[in-house]
Amino acid sequence: MTLRLFNTLTGQVEPLTPSEGGVLRMYAxxxxxxxxxxxGNFRTFLEVDVLRRFLRxxxxxxxxxxxxxxxxxxxxRNAAAAGMAIGAYTxxxxxxxxxxxxxxxxxxxxxxxHATEHIGKMVELVQKLEAAGAAYKTEDGSxxxxxxxxxxxxxxxxxxxxxxxxxxxVDVDEYEKxxxxxxxxxxxxxPGEMAWDTAIGRGRPGWHLECSxxxxxxxxxxxxxxxxxxxxxxxxxENEIAQSETATHKPFARHWMHVRFLLVEGKKMSKSExxxxxxxxxxxxxYKASAIRLALISVPYRHQLNFTFDGLTEATSxxxxxxxxxxxxxxxxxxxxxxxxxVGADEEISQIIATAKSDFFNAxxxxxxxxxxxxxxxxxxxxxxxxxxxxxxxxxxxxxxLAVLADFDAVFDVIRDDDRExxxxxxxxxQASGRMDLIDEGVLAAAHxxxxxxxxxxxxxxxxxxxxxxxxxxxxRNQLASKGVVLEDSKDGVRWxxx
RNA sequence: GGCGCGGUACCCAAGUGGUAAGGGAGAGGUCUGCAAAACCUUUAUGCGCCGGUUCGAUCCCGGCCCGCGCCUCCA
Numbered sequence: 001m002t003l004r005l006f007n008t009l010t011g012q013v014e015p016l017t018p019s020e021g022g023v024l025r026m027y028a029x030x031x032x033x034x035x036x037x038x039x040g041n042f043r044t045f046l047e048v049d050v051l052r053r054f055l056r057x058x059x060x061x062x063x064x065x066x067x068x069x070x071x072x073x074x075x076x077r078n079a080a081a082a083g084m085a086i087g088a089y090t091x092x093x094x095x096x097x098x099x100x101x102x103x104x105x106x107x108x109x110x111x112x113x114h115a116t117e118h119i120g121k122m123v124e125l126v127q128k129l130e131a132a133g134a135a136y137k138t139e140d141g142s143x144x145x146x147x148x149x150x151x152x153x154x155x156x157x158x159x160x161x162x163x164x165x166x167x168x169x170v171d172v173d174e175y176e177k178x179x180x181x182x183x184x185x186x187x188x189x190x191p192g193e194m195a196w197d198t199a200i201g202r203g204r205p206g207w208h209l210e211c212s213x214x215x216x217x218x219x220x221x222x223x224x225x226x227x228x229x230x231x232x233x234x235x236x237x238e239n240e241i242a243q244s245e246t247a248t249h250k251p252f253a254r255h256w257m258h259v260r261f262l263l264v265e266g267k268k269m270s271k272s273e274x275x276x277x278x279x280x281x282x283x284x285x286x287y288k289a290s291a292i293r294l295a296l297i298s299v300p301y302r303h304q305l306n307f308t309f310d311g312l313t314e315a316t317s318x319x320x321x322x323x324x325x326x327x328x329x330x331x332x333x334x335x336x337x338x339x340x341x342x343v344g345a346d347e348e349i350s351q352i353i354a355t356a357k358s359d360f361f362n363a364x365x366x367x368x369x370x371x372x373x374x375x376x377x378x379x380x381x382x383x384x385x386x387x388x389x390x391x392x393x394x395x396x397x398x399x400x401x402l403a404v405l406a407d408f409d410a411v412f413d414v415i416r417d418d419d420r421e422x423x424x425x426x427x428x429x430x431q432a433s434g435r436m437d438l439i440d441e442g443v444l445a446a447a448h449x450x451x452x453x454x455x456x457x458x459x460x461x462x463x464x465x466x467x468x469x470x471x472x473x474x475x476x477r478n479q480l481a482s483k484g485v486v487l488e489d490s491k492d493g494v495r496w497x498x499x
Numbered sequence: 500g501g502c503g504c505g506g507u508a509c510c511c512a513a514g515u516g517g518u519a520a521g522g523g524a525g526a527g528g529u530c531u532g533c534a535a536a537a538c539c540u541u542u543a544u545g546c547g548c549c550g551g552u553u554c555g556a557u558c559c560c561g562g563c564c565c566g567c568g569c570c571u572c573c574a
Contacts, residue, residue, distance in 0.1 A: 029574080037574090044574040072572080158502065159570070183572085207572050229574030236572065260504080261568065268567080298522085299512070304505070304567065311511060314523040321522085324536065359520095363513090371513050375521035382521095382538085389538050470532055477534075488535045495536085 001058045005051075005225075006302060006367050008233060008256040009156055013367050016055075016255055019224055023061045026052070027215040027253065028109070029228035029236070030066040032207075033093035034074040036278040037100050039296065039307060040269050044229045044259040046293060047301040047368070049106045051227070051257070053411045054364045064109040065218045067211055068094055070116050071204055076193055086194050099429075100279045103289040103422040104296075105413045113214045115205060121213040122205040123198045126185050128247040130200075136178065141188030141201045147181045150242040156256060157234035183239050185209045208239035215253075216244060226253035230260050262296075262305040269307075282312070283426035284438040286446075288419040291315040294412065300369050318378075319414050320497075325381045326405055326415050328388065329398045337396040349387060349397045356380035357404045364411065377408045420498060423447065446484040446498065454485055458494055461487070 005016045018024045028048045031037060052062045069075075070090040079089035101108070126143050129135035134149035147153055154160060184206040189195030195202050205213075215223065221244070228237060237256065244252040261268070264275040282292055287309075295315040299305040340346060359376035363369040384401050387393050409415045427447055430439055457476050464472040477487050484499045 031574085032572090041574045047574095074572095157569080160501085180571090231569070231573055234569065239572090259574070261574070263567075266566090270573095295511095302504085303512090306511080308511080310523080314511065317524090318522055320536095328537085369513075371511095371522095372520075375513065378521055385537060386539085465532085468532075474533075486535065489531075489533095490536075 001361050001365055003051075003055060003058065003060075003365050004367060005255065005257060007254075008258050009254075011158075014255065016225060018060065019222070019254065023063050024055055024225065025063050025065075025219040025223040026225040026227065027065045027067075027211070027219055027223065028226075029211060029232055030068050030112070031094075031097050032069040032072055032074060033090045033097055034072070034078050035093060036096055036280060038269065038276060038278050039264070039282070039292070040229075040262050042100065042104055042106075042279060042292075043262050043296045043305065043307075044227075045101065045106050046104060046296045047259045048227050048257075050297050050301070050364075050368060050370060050411055052107060052109075053413070054368065057407060057410045058361070058365075062110070063219065065111040065113065065215060066109040067214050068112055068114045069207065069210060070094065070114050071194055072207055099425065103279060103283070103425070104293050105289075105418075111218045113218065115210045115214070118210070118214050118217060119196045119198065119205060121217050122186075122209050123200055125209060125213050125243065125247055126200050129185065129243060132246055134246045135185060137201070138177065141203055142184055143186035143200060143203075143206075144177055144182040145185050145239065145243055145246075147179055147183075147242070150246050153238060153242050156238050156241060159234060159238075183208060183235065185243065208236055209243060211236070212240045212244045212247075212252075215240075216248070221248040221250045221252075223253055225255045225257060227257040227259070230258045233258050257301075259301045260304050262307045264307045265309075266306055280426050280429065280435075281438060283423050284430055284435075284440060284443060286423075286440045286443040287312045288316060288319075289422035290319050290414045290417070290419050294319055294414050297370050297412065298374060300367070300371055302367070318374075321381065322377075322405075323415055323417065325385065326402070328385075329402050329405070332388075332398070334393055334395040334398045337394045340394050349384075349393070350400070352380060352383045352387075353397070353400045353404055357407065360404065360408060370412075373408070373411070377404065380404060420447075442484065449483050449485070454480065454496055458487065458496055462494060465489075 002015045002017060004013050006012070007014045016024070028045075031041060048064075052064055055062050068090075071086065075086060075090060079086050082089060084092075098108075126135055129145060130137075130143075132149070134146050135143050136146060137143050185208065186200060186203050187206055188201065188203045193204070195204055215226070226237065226240075233256075241252050263269070264273075264277065267273050267275055269276050279289075279292065283289060291312050292315075295307065295311045296305070298315065356376050356379060359379075360373050363372035363376060366372075380401065384393065384397070387397075405415065423443065424447060427439065427443070430436055457480060461473045461476040464470075464476070480487060480496070486497055486499050488495045488497075
C-alpha cells in the first residue's frame with residue numbers, strides 16, 4: 001500500500017516513497033517559540049503527525065526532522081518586553097509547545113534541532129553561497145541572497161517574478177539591497193541584540209537559512225519530503241529551495257506538502273476578531289484534547305477547515321461512540337467461535353470487517369483522506385453493533401473488528417482516554433501562571449470530583465435501586481450528571497463515564 | 500490586479516460521467532422503573548446560478564455570483 005500524496009512542486013498527487021535506504025526522510029517547519037501555540041499551528045503539526053503515523057502503519061520507517069526556531073525578531077522583542085533572557089524565554093515556550101503536542105498526542109519527530117545550536121552550519125552555507133556569487137554583504141553587515149542567481153525561483157509557488165523584479169515597493173530599511181526581492185540570509189545585530197561572532201561577521205541567521213541548513217544537516221542535500229503550513233510556501237520554502245539548490249547544485253526536497261489554514265467560526269483566526277484560541281484556552285473551557293485532535297484532523301489537510309465549537313461537540317460525540325464500541329468489543333464475553341453453527345453469518349461479518357479495513361487504508365493512501373477513513377470505520381461500528389445486538393457476534397469477529405479499530409487508532413489516536421489528565425495539567429498550568437480567569441467553572445467542579453467519590457455515589461444509587469427507591473436513585477444520577485458524569489445501567493451493572 | 504482553493508441536507512463533511520459516504524443534531528420506534536448506551540426508521544428527485552458537451556453531469560467545458568487563501572519572515 002503506497003501513499004499517494006499531493007506534491008505542491010508538480011501540482012499532482014504522486015506516490016511518496018523513500019528514495020534510498022528504505023527510510024523516508026522528511027522535514028517539517030517547526031515552531032518559533034515566542035508564545036503559546038494556537039490551534040492553527042497545531043492543525044499543521046497534527047496533519048504531519050497523521051502522515052508519519054500512516055507511513056509507519058504501512059511499513060515505511062520515517063526520519064522526521066522538525067526545527068525549533070529559538071532566535072528571531074519576535075523572540076528578541078518579546079523577551080525584552082518580558083524582561084527575560086532569550087534562552088530562558090524560549091525554553092519556557094518550547095516546553096509549553098511540547099506539552100501541547102503531548103496533549104494532542106502528536107508524536108515526537110526523530111530529530112529536533114535548535115537554530116541556535118547550528119549557527120556554524122548556517123555560516124558555512126552563506127559562505128558557499130558567496131563563493132557561488134549568490135550572496136553578498138551589505139554595509140550594515142547583513143547578508144542577502146541574490147535572487148537573480150537562481151533563475152527557477154518561484155517554481156514551488158508558481159510565481160513569475162520577472163515582471164516585478166525591481167518594483168516600486170522598496171523597503172526603506174533595506175535600501176542597501178541590490179534588488180528589492182533579495183532576501184536576508186544573515187542579519188547584522190543591533191546593539192544589545194543576541195548575536196554570534198562568526199567568519200561572516202557578527203549577527204544572527206535569517207529564518208529561511210535555518211531550515212535549509214538544518215534539514216540538509218540531518219537528511220542530506222536531497223531528501224524525500226518537506227512539509228509546512230500553506231503560508232510558508234512563499235516566500236519561506238521558495239527561499240529554502242533557492243539557497244539550498246544554489247549551494248549544492250542538487251534538487252532539495254522531492255516532494256512538498258502544504259497544509260491549508262483553518263478558519264475559526266467562519267473567519268480567519270485573529271486576536272482582533274476574538275476567535276484566536278490556544279490549546280490551553282480550549283482545554284480550560286472544558287473541551288477534550290481528544291476532541292480537538294479529531295476535529296483538527298477530520299477534514300483532509302488540503303481543505304480549509306472551519307473550526308467551530310459545534311464541531312468540537314460533534315467530535316466529542318463521535319469519540320464517545322468509538323470508545324463505547326471499543327469497550328463493548330473488548331469487555332463482552334462473546335461466544336467462542338467453535339460454537340458457531342451457521343457458516344453464512346460468518347461470511348457476512350468477515351466481509352464487513354475486511355471492507356472497513358481496505359476502505360480505511362485506501363482512503364488514507366489517497367492523499368490522506370481522513371474524512372473517508374473515518375467514515376469507513378464508523379460504518380463498521382454501526383454494522384457490527386447491529387450484529388452484536390442480534391447475538392450473532394463471536395469472539396473471533398470481535399477480535400478482527402478490534403484489529404481494524406487498532407489500525408484506525410494507530411493514526412487517529414483518540415480511543416485511549418487521557419483527556420482528564422490533559423485537562424488536569426492545563427488546570428495546573430493556569431493556577432501556576434495566574435490564568436484562573438480562563439477556567440470554566442464546570443471544568444473545575446468536575447476536576448474536583450474524584451473517581452472514589454463517584455464510585456461511592458454509584459454504589460449508594462445501586463442500593464437505592466435495589467430497594468426500588470427510584471427517587472433517591474434519580475437524585476444521585478442527576479447530581480452526578482450536573483458534574484459531567486453519565487451513568488448507564490446495563491445487565492452487567494452500572495457503567496459511568498465522564499462526559 | 501496576479502496566482503490558487505472552495506460553494507453538497509439543520510450543522511460538519513466525503514464522493515463519483517449513470518443518478519448522493521460518514522458524523523452530529525432533530526423526529527418516531529425497540530430496550531429500560533425512568534434514563535443512558537445500542538439498534539431500527541426517518542431528514543438532499545437534490546449537490547451556488549446559467550449555458551454547453553454527452554444516451555446520461557453534482558462530477559467535464561464556458562460564463563456569472565458568493566466565500567476564502569497567498570502575493571514584505573502568520574502554521
